[in-house]
Amino acid sequence: MDFTPSARATELTEAVRAFMQAEIEPVEEQYHRDLAAADDPWTPLPVVAELQAKAREQGLWNLFLPAGHGDAYAEKYGTTGGTGLSNVDYAPIAELTGRSFLAPHVFNCNAPDTGNMEVLLRYGSPEQQREWLEPLLRADIRSAFCMTEPDVASSDATNMAATAVVDGDEMVINGRKWWSTGVGHPDCAILIFMGLTAPDADRHSQHSMVLVPRDAPGVKVERLLSTMGTQDPPHGHGEVSFTDVRVPLANVLAGPGRAFEIAQGRLGPGRVHHCMRLIGLAEAALELACRRALDRTAFGKPLANLGGNRERIADARIKINQARLLVQHAAWLLDTQGPLGAFSAVSEIKVAVPTMAQEVIDMAMQLHGGGGLSEDLPLAGAWTNARALRLADGPDEVHRGVAARLELMKYGAKR
Structure with a gap:
């Protein structure tokens, strides 16, 4: 049992530490003050993009990319050397970024985008990866994950009542989700939706995950939820309704029933x-x-x-x-x-x-x-x-x- 990070991971960890001390810590307190005072806190402040550009120049970008799944993308959009990190390698980097609200976003390693990008890496088709993964890796767009529902005990995922029904060469989406983190961000462009497809199948084969564009007809952010009194701009956690939303069957991840x-x-x-x-x-x-x-x-x-x-x-x-x-x-x-x-x-x-x-x-x-x-x-x-x-x-x-x-x-x- 060996928890020792690789030499490359150790170098990256120290580079992240130095970047945070030199670039993020001096501006973070003012960032939060400016965000709180902004007329529109949902519009990201320019300092985030400025820090992201610096991080990418230094090879401190998409550090979450997993070994064996993201190597080609790591070379194109990620860290110097083009090799994804193991979970053991990434753990100390994640710990460092956890000290700061800004750091995960600066390094393009923030939830739920990291999880959504990993889903597209592991299960996405080449077409899905070109359309959605690559812009996420560039931070051109943001994403949300729509799983939890307000009207059922979502801790038991087999309860999910929102539907994703196959209709010819389309998938028809209906239902309501909430606590969809990231849906308040103005750059949120894609939602991963989990819905009931085959209610008579085995309980773990009933649901599908579908890529739903944020601007698809029938998608509506009903409200942004507050957590203990704060709405967490510019990302937010939303309640989202889906009413007869139609997307191509090709938007299903991995295939129906594999959620x-x-x-x-x-x-x-x-x-x-x-x-x-x-x-x-x-x-x-x-x-x-x-x-x-x-x-x-x-x-x-x-x-x-x-x-x-x-x-x-x-x-x-x-x-x-x-x-x-x-x-x-x-x-x-x-x-x-x-x-x-x-x-x-x-x-x-x-x-x-x-x-x-x-x-x-x-x-x-x-x-x-x-x-x-x-x-x-x-x-x-x-x-x-x-x-x-x-x-x-x-x-x-x-x-x-x-x-x-x-x-x-x-x-x-x-x-």
């Missing part, structure tokens, strides 16, 4: 990315907590020497290190055994890491008093992000259920 296969291929690496970014977020929160604990004095003592704060800081360090090893293990399993071999490990990290990050960030907020709740610091937004990820990509309860089922099967329990 669950595609989802498992998409979500494993995506959950590693999410979790490593959360570890970076927790590291940033712990750094703020330590500085605050040493700089702030109350009752004649530094905060570090009051109220068990040293123990809380120690516990945070232990939890972060434990979580990192757990994610590295899941990444290694994905690289060596594939999605099935990493099935339990991916569910384990999806439970452990957001909970850890939420606890560490909460401790940092407490040390900052009222300021920790304000927009003067990134902690409230960070806490909201960690809390949301206990629901996104499957709630804690579902992932605990997966881990328990696989564990009990070792001892003879039926599936």
